[in-house]
Amino acid sequence: MKRSGPLLTLLAGLLVGLFMLSLNATTGEKPTASYVKPSPSTKASPGTAPARTSAPPSPSPSRTPVPEGVYTGRTDDDSSAVAITVRDDKAIAYVCDGHNIESWLQGDVKDDGSLRLTGKGGASLDGKVKGTKEIRGTANVGSGSYAFTIDKTKKSSGLYRANSTVAGAKIEGGWIVLPDGEQVGILKRDGKPSPAPRIDPETGAVTVDGQQLTARPVTP
Amino acid sequence: MTVDPNAATQSWPSPEPGRRSGPARYLIPALVAAAVAVALGAYGKVHDPTGTAFNLAGFSSTGAVKSWLATVAFFFAIVQLVSALMVYGKLPGPSWSATLHRWSGRVAFLVAVPVAVHCLYALGFQSYESRVLWHSLLGCFFFGVFSAKMLLLRSERLPGWLLPIVGGLVFTALTILWLTSALWFFRTFGVTT
Structure with a gap:
């Protein structure tokens, strides 16, 4: 040859x-x-x-105990949305009702497929993976307790965050993009929460008070 | 390794057909390319993505590993372009530019393989946004057209324009693959290891 x-x-x-x-x-x-x-x-x-x-x-x-990826869905009482991003053995979660209740939580993924995440103000989230595509658990945020069952999304991200300053105000935004395209998010201006404007899930672009910001996918 | 696969090819038409008949020289690489591309795409679509796979110690995530490997491949792809221009005499180059072309190509290809394995195994063929769709399509196309290029190199008396065109397709595909993945990763998550 x-x-x-x-x-x-x-x-x-x-x-x-x-x-x-x-x-x-x-x-x-x-x-x-x-x-x-x-x-x-x-x-x-x-x-x-x-x-x-x-x-x-x-x-x-x-x-792996919990397959890497982004899990999104609504709480059982349909009042809020929950998103959890798992990467390696770490997880970050966002619980948000789209109006004034929200919490960011972080923690480790245990070998048995359970995760216990904690956030500011005593917020906590306990979850356990079921199969390879589902996390079931409970989040305690503020005075409320929310049970949830959320599914792994096919997309690379369903959880976004933006931090910036617009017109002298500190802007913090968090968004959960649900599988049906619906968005649940809260935007805080100097700590005051309000419903967040829609982001473009393709690019993360969002306009806040006339200024264009970019929300980034959140990873632990 | 005695024969130079990048030796200048003779011009069309070849009067007498070689050992392989005329059309087969083009048909076989084209069919192999199509088979490779379709097989990769089908595997990526049918196989249930695991979401993750191997990681390399010292890197924060598989995405970072892949981005750096892809960047290495892209670097060698640029070496490919330059050395190809040297081989064809479009740029002044050393006598070993053909060897450089061969080996930089091998390295680029072999570095790209683990990236592709991870893509197919962990992520699969996806189409939820245009960046991802293009990346999926071109990823399959890249390995198909690369196979075609390798097989074409074994034929003699190809039309002189054929290898540069196919090689250009390989390079273009890899460039867009890098832009839609590693560059996106670095821009989204920062230049991280």
């Missing part, structure tokens, strides 16, 4: 891909040092091209 170099390059890429896939499937998503840089196989590619064509390993369900 002449000019086998390009073929070997493709084969090496295929092998690296299959290797990474099997790593993912076997180790789940524990952040470990088992990740291997592809460079060794780069070096090996011209000489050795194993003719191994093993089938891609069937991906097993993820083993």
Whole structure:
């Protein structure tokens, strides 16, 4: 065979891909040092091209306690919305009624798939993952207790935050974009809460008192 | 590694067909490219995204790992463009520019593979906003057209414009992939490790 170099390059890429896939499937998503840089196989590619064509390993369900992502939904009493973003073993949550009750909560994800988050003013949130796409729990914000069951969104984010200063007032905004596109948010001007204007979920752009701000996806 | 895959190709038309018949030289790479792209897209669509996968120690998130790997790939892609211009004599270059082209391409490709594996395994083929849709489409297209480029390199007597066009498609695809992912990541979350 002449000019086998390009073929070997493709084969090496295929092998690296299959290797990474099997790593993912076997180790789940524990952040470990088992990740291997592809460079060794780069070096090996011209000489050795194993003719191994093993089938891609069937991906097993993820083993993390709580799959990473954004979970959004309404509370059981339909009064408020809850969003939780999970990344690695940390979580950040926002509970908001869209008028004057809101709380940001943060904490760790435990190995058994439960999370206990805390926020300012004694706010707390207890949750537990059910299956791979659902978190069930209770949030205690202010004097109220809200039970909720929220689902993982397909989108990369459903929880946004903006901090800025407009016309001398300190602006803090939080938004939950629900799967049906509805938004629940509160905008505080110097600490005074009011319903938040809509953000553009594509870009996070929002106009506050005539000034354009950008709300960012929230991660722990 | 004795034959230079980037040797200048002869001009169309080739009077006598080589060992492989004429149309097959183009048809096979094109079909392989289509198969690769469709297979990746189908896997990304059918496979239920896990939301996450491996992480690299020292990085805050898989997104950061991917963004940096993609940036490395994009850097080598620029090396690709420059060295290709040298090989074709459009830029003055050293005698080893062909070797540089080969190896920078290999590195770029092999660095891009883990990123793609993560994309497909953890995120899947998505279309909820135009950035994501374009990224998904071009991601599949990139590995398809790259396969075609590799296979075309094995043919002799290609029309002289063919490799630059296909190579240009590979480069353009990777550039847009980087813009719609790593650059977006750095702009959204900050230049973080």
